[in-house]
Amino acid sequence: xxxxxxxKIYLEEQEMPRQWYNVRADMKxxxxxxxxxxxxxxxTLDELSGIFCRELAKQELDDTTAYIDIPHDIRSFYKMYxxxxxxxxxxLEKKLDTPAHIxxxxxxxxxxxxxxxxxxxxxxxxAKAQGLKGVTTETGAGQWGTALSMACAYLELDCQVxxxxxxxxxxxxxxxxxxxxxAKVTPSPSMETEVGRKINQEFPGTxxxxxxxxxEAVEAALGQEGYRYVLxxxxxxxxxxxSIIGLETKAALDKYGIKADMIIGCAGGGSNLxxxxxxxxxxxxxxxxxxxxxxxxxxxxPSLTRGVYAYDYCDTGKVCPLSKMYTLGSGxxxxxxxxxxxxxxxxxxxxxxxxxxxxxxxxxxxQTQVFEAAAMFAKVEGILPAPESSHAIRVAxxxxxxxxxxxQEKNIVFGLTGxxxxxxxxxxxxxxxxxxxxVPTDEELKKSFASLPKTE
Ligand SMILES: *Cc1c(COP(=O)(O)O)cnc(C)c1O
Numbered sequence: 159x160x161x162x163x164x165x166k167i168y169l170e171e172q173e174m175p176r177q178w179y180n181v182r183a184d185m186k187x188x189x190x191x192x193x194x195x196x197x198x199x200x201x202t203l204d205e206l207s208g209i210f211c212r213e214l215a216k217q218e219l220d221d222t223t224a225y226i227d228i229p230h231d232i233r234s235f236y237k238m239y240x241x242x243x244x245x246x247x248x249x250l251e252k253k254l255d256t257p258a259h260i261x262x263x264x265x266x267x268x269x270x271x272x273x274x275x276x277x278x279x280x281x282x283x284x285a286k287a288q289g290l291k292g293v294t295t296e297t298g299a300g301q302w303g304t305a306l307s308m309a310c311a312y313l314e315l316d317c318q319v320x321x322x323x324x325x326x327x328x329x330x331x332x333x334x335x336x337x338x339x340x341a342k343v344t345p346s347p348s349m350e351t352e353v354g355r356k357i358n359q360e361f362p363g364t365x366x367x368x369x370x371x372x373x374e375a376v377e378a379a380l381g382q383e384g385y386r387y388v389l390x391x392x393x394x395x396x397x398x399x400x401s402i403i404g405l406e407t408k409a410a411l412d413k414y415g416i417k418a419d420m421i422i423g424c425a426g427g428g429s430n431l432x433x434x435x436x437x438x439x440x441x442x443x444x445x446x447x448x449x450x451x452x453x454x455x456x457x458x459x460p461s462l463t464r465g466v467y468a469y470d471y472c473d474t475g476k477v478c479p480l481s482k483m484y485t486l487g488s489g490x491x492x493x494x495x496x497x498x499x500x501x502x503x504x505x506x507x508x509x510x511x512x513x514x515x516x517x518x519x520x521x522x523x524x525q526t527q528v529f530e531a532a533a534m535f536a537k538v539e540g541i542l543p544a545p546e547s548s549h550a551i552r553v554a555x556x557x558x559x560x561x562x563x564x565x566q567e568k569n570i571v572f573g574l575t576g577x578x579x580x581x582x583x584x585x586x587x588x589x590x591x592x593x594x595x596x597v598p599t600d601e602e603l604k605k606s607f608a609s610l611p612k613t614e
Pocket of ligand 1: 272273301392
């Protein structure tokens with residue numbers, strides 16, 4: 159007899175994964191190497207160790223080791239909020255009157271409110287282990303900065319955050335959480351760095367972008383003894399740390415003999431999606447199983463669905479290594495009316511390569527539709543979702559409705575990356591009926607593609 163599936167599938171503490179999984183090790187065709195922005199040659203471990211701490215630089219370049227041990231101290235920290243539950247969305251299924259079974263992996267059960275803490279603690283740990291004084295970083299909506307502030311406070315590392323100016327102004331409470339954890343928060347572009355001053359001069363009144371905040375944070379790290387730069391998404395090392403999401407999801411499904419048919423995740427820089435799908439994509443590339451994987455991105459920042467697959471700068475100031483990825487061009491700045499996060503111009507090179515090889519598909523959705531899905535989810539499942547997460551909710555709901563129409567009993571799994579308590583300005587705009595959808599024109603994208611570097 160089949161076990162009845164509970165609302166929440168919990169793993170025991172001892173069932174939490176002891177190793178992260180690196181899907182690149184199993185990919186036959188690997189993602190292209192990252193390049194030095196000056197020489198355009200693949201970057202070496204020594205060069206990369208100037209920006210990132212050594213162990214993270216190693217992880218960044220490692221495409222042969224499939225399983226990497228999670229250090230004991232990181233596991234101990236994880237235990238404060240992990241394993242995270244996999245929830246069967248019985249109430250949402252009922253509301254939609256669908257034969258589909260919907261599951262979501264909830265990563266918002268910690269103060270930072272998102273999955274980002276999974277990588278923040280790992281990055282802070284390796285910085286501390288190397289004897290560094292502190293780290294610098296950028297943050298967009300603020301979740302990454304919050305997560306990093308928490309991790310640094312725990313390990314007593316200094317934390318300096320460059321926060322995209324429009325978020326700094328729109329999300330004062332996020333800023334104060336970071337400061338409560340002891341971080342120094344600076345709105346970006348600032349006048350404190352050379353690149354910040356340059357961008358301010360070129361684009362007076364700009365509300366900033368992630369690419370520009372990254373450049374500032376890198377400059378700040380390079381200019382201070384004992385500091386390194388850390389990044390909350392896009393990088394291989396971040397996908398590696400986030401693989402804990404997918405590994406736990408798979409372990410929970412396996413516990414009840416559930417085979418996922420469809421796996422859905424929102425995609426900004428690709429870290430939660432990459433982490434969620436890693437073990438499943440690993441089975442696919444090894445030819446062991448098949449899944450329908452869908453990446454969901456905002457129509458206002460559509461790197462997978464409308465971008466080009468090319469080497470690009472990861473930051474506006476062009477100081478970071480070049481990465482081959484689906485990109486809108488490093489000069490792309492999403493419309494100020496765009497509220498839902500996921501603002502980065504490019505996509506993780508691993509997710510990009512898996513997408514290019516056909517292991518996943520991508521969809522873009524308008525933000526009003528995203529907030530409609532968010533409101534429905536909040537009402538029936540009780541959790542107020544982050545706007546980013548709600549991109550995945552939107553497509554999960556669309557697919558569950560399709561199952562109702564076709565009578566298919568699919569198992570739909572999606573990543574619920576976080577909570578939306580700090581996004582009430584965006585929710586307010588939606589509730590007041592003032593939210594608009596902005597989709598960039600082909601002309602605008604063409605202009606932005608013109609900034610792509612010539613690597614041939
Ligand atoms: C940062 C963030 C995302 C998007 O980042 P990815 O690297 O694409 O995962 C999604 N959801 C939440 C709640 C976030 O904080």
